[in-house]
Amino acid sequence: MNMDLSRRQFLGTAGAGLAGGALGAFGFGEIEAAFADSIRPFKLVNTTETRNTCPYCSVACGVIMYSKGDLKKGEPAEIIHIEGDVDHPTNRGTLCPKGAALLDFVKAETRLRYPMVRRPGSDKFERISWEQALDRIARLMKDDRDANFIAANADGVTVNRWTTTGFLAASATTNETAFATYKVVRSAGMVVFDNQARV
Amino acid sequence: MTRKGEVSPDPTAIGDVAAPPFVVLPDPMRLFALRAARLRALAETSALAPYLRFLADLAAAQNMTLDGLPEPTRPDADALARAKKFEMPPLDRSRILADAALAATFDRLFAAAQKIEQPAAAADALARVMQAGLAEQEAMARAVLADALPVEAMAEHVYIAAALQIHFARLAAGLAAGSLVSLGDGTCPACGGAPSATMVVGWPGAHGARFCTCSLCATLWNVVRIKCVLCGSTKGIGYKEIEGGAGAIKAETCDQCRGWVKILHQHKDPGIDPFADDVASLGLDLLMRDGPYRRGGVNPFLAGY
Numbered sequence: 137m138n139m140d141l142s143r144r145q146f147l148g149t150a151g152a153g154l155a156g157g158a159l160g161a162f163g164f165g166e167i168e169a170a171f172a173d174s175i176r177p178f179k180l181v182n183t184t185e186t187r188n189t190c191p192y193c194s195v196a197c198g199v200i201m202y203s204k205g206d207l208k209k210g211e212p213a214e215i216i217h218i219e220g221d222v223d224h225p226t227n228r229g230t231l232c233p234k235g236a237a238l239l240d241f242v243k244a245e246t247r248l249r250y251p252m253v254r255r256p257g258s259d260k261f262e263r264i265s266w267e268q269a270l271d272r273i274a275r276l277m278k279d280d281r282d283a284n285f286i287a288a289n290a291d292g293v294t295v296n297r298w299t300t301t302g303f304l305a306a307s308a309t310t311n312e313t314a315f316a317t318y319k320v321v322r323s324a325g326m327v328v329f330d331n332q333a334r335v
Numbered sequence: 336m337t338r339k340g341e342v343s344p345d346p347t348a349i350g351d352v353a354a355p356p357f358v359v360l361p362d363p364m365r366l367f368a369l370r371a372a373r374l375r376a377l378a379e380t381s382a383l384a385p386y387l388r389f390l391a392d393l394a395a396a397q398n399m400t401l402d403g404l405p406e407p408t409r410p411d412a413d414a415l416a417r418a419k420k421f422e423m424p425p426l427d428r429s430r431i432l433a434d435a436a437l438a439a440t441f442d443r444l445f446a447a448a449q450k451i452e453q454p455a456a457a458a459d460a461l462a463r464v465m466q467a468g469l470a471e472q473e474a475m476a477r478a479v480l481a482d483a484l485p486v487e488a489m490a491e492h493v494y495i496a497a498a499l500q501i502h503f504a505r506l507a508a509g510l511a512a513g514s515l516v517s518l519g520d521g522t523c524p525a526c527g528g529a530p531s532a533t534m535v536v537g538w539p540g541a542h543g544a545r546f547c548t549c550s551l552c553a554t555l556w557n558v559v560r561i562k563c564v565l566c567g568s569t570k571g572i573g574y575k576e577i578e579g580g581a582g583a584i585k586a587e588t589c590d591q592c593r594g595w596v597k598i599l600h601q602h603k604d605p606g607i608d609p610f611a612d613d614v615a616s617l618g619l620d621l622l623m624r625d626g627p628y629r630r631g632g633v634n635p636f637l638a639g640y
Contacts, residue, residue: 180576181578
């Protein structure tokens with residue numbers, strides 16, 4: 137923008153330091169300089185606004201998440217506010233009561249942060265690693281499928297059904313995730329399947 | 336039991352759904368009066384009070400100038416159709432100057448501005464701009480319209496800019512809001528001007544929507560949030576505010592074009608006027624000057640930042 141060039145020229149010719157530009161030209165240079173001195177001790181803080189999709193249901197409302205700090209600049213960031221995204225065509229700034237309480241959902245003490253298991257007969261959950269969790273899920277699914285898979289119905293027609301295990305996938309998935317989920321679940325013969333939580 | 340057809344549920348009507356208009360054209364009769372009032376209110380608590388009071392007086396002079404001004408020459412139907420066809424702003428800057436209404440605006444504003452209490456530098460500049468003939472005033476206007484304020488005659492040009500604000504606000508007010516279309520990033524759909532700042536509003540029916548405000552004609556136009564209004568990028572947008580601030584005025588920074596523009600949250604501070612608060616939040620400009628970003632918002636009254 138040309139205004140940058142003008143400023144440099146002015147500072148070069150007049151050597152007036154901060155009292156360049158319009159304020160100086162109108163004769164308010166001293167006030168400007170005093171104001172600049174008073175503002176110097178202050179610091180700027182980074183805040184971020186991030187678009188996302190509400191995770192609750194298949195409507196997939198747009199939300200804006202406000203955070204203090206900027207991860208891109210290597211700072212820790214903390215979400216301080218979440219509101220409906222006015223520019224999002226689905227919800228145009230509105231949120232349902234669940235969506236409006238998303239901040240508490242993010243900050244909930246009881247929020248699940250890692251895989252946990254409650255073993256048969258136990259009365260409490262214990263933390264396990266992702267490796268253990270995925271191995272255990274695969275093992276149990278395989279055992280259940282081997283025991284209960286229906287290859288053919290009473291008339292001898294091939295049906296390849298697995299009715300004893302169900303699958304519920306997330307709501308805020310992309311089309312690609314939903315496609316991959318569908319392929320995996322249906323290929324295994326699973327018939328009890330929903331890829332979007334219902335409203 | 337309710338019969339089928341008696342009610343027609345419309346889930347989209349639940350709550351207050353925002354449907355912001357694309358443009359909000361200025362109302363010159365209120366624009367400068369509200370601006371003057373806001374500047375005076377800000378001057379009560381600001382360390383920049385003398386400058387804000389001077390601008391308040393100037394805005395009041397702009398408001399007084401309006402009364403009885405001859406009608407500006409408005410673009411005819413052909414010009415409007417041509418602008419629309421080629422996606423150009425309906426107010427053509429190059430054709431605006433030869434207008435008796437603009438000459439009258441210059442005369443009346445400068446006469447009114449003479450009554451303002453102002454430093455000697457400002458008064459001298461005003462005297463020089465009044466002595467200059469219409470041809471010279473129009474040459475200065477061309478420089479202002481090109482956003483190129485020469486440093487040796489800055490104050491004179493800013494006085495000219497104040498007159499142009501009146502003229503273009505009146506011209507913009509005469510356009511049909513529904514006929515205006517987006518002309519690209521950072522371009523006013525009415526006059527092609529650059530934004531001075533952007534503002535998130537709390538108006539009923541548009542709450543939370545963001546509007547760019549034109550530095551020249553004061554038209555507001557709707558722009559998606561979390562997007563650079565200078566280059567249109569949505570990547571690497573950040574916000575900076577002065578530590579301990581109320582979150583009402585922030586700098587929206589863009590890592591793509593390395594520019595920043597003020598974003599004023601009017602829904603948090605309903606008194607915010609996009610022009611007055613842009614000047615009064617000079618502290619943000621001062622602190623941003625030390626950073627890697629350049630100011631992208633155009634405001635002749637803050638020239639130099």
